[in-house]
Amino acid sequence: MSEDRLFLFRLARELGKTIAQLDLELSPEEFTEWRAYYELEPWGTLVEDHRWQTSYELVWLNKGSGFMGDPPKLLDRDPEETERLMAEAAAAITLEDKLEAFFGPRAIEVVGEPPIA
Incomplete structure (x- = not known):
């Protein structure tokens, strides 16, 4: 069509x-x-679903539910595409990003030779 x-x-x-x-x-x-x-100015089900999802996310975050993580995706019309995009995003995270996330400010950069004890 x-x-x-x-x-x-x-x-x-x-x-x-x-x-x-x-x-x-x-x-x-x-x-x-x-x-x-x-x-x-689009109209129709996809647009209305998106507006509803946005409103839902705002209420979720406003009610202090942020500690529970991201609001659930209730209106995923293309779960295969969503899964593909999430896999791409996860693959883009490097080892350095993971180390930084784990160690945070505790990570130090070693410059030159370490002292001999």
Whole structure:
């Protein structure tokens, strides 16, 4: 399904019309204007889900739940992509990053030869 056709379905749902009705009533110019408007101010389930998730995260953090870790992802529409991105992020963490995270300010840099005891 092309992106234009998918957008036509979104528009039909938003306007409460059928695709056949839009085919009769909607000029190509008006379709282009609706498409441009959608790019500026999207609507629909994905956008609403994202807004809801953001609100949920704000409440989670505001209620002092931060000590429990990050808020759960309730609306993951593409878990395979999320898993791939998380694996990439984990692979990007170097050994130095892990040592710094573990030792923190206790890590010291040895310069030159250590003294002979």
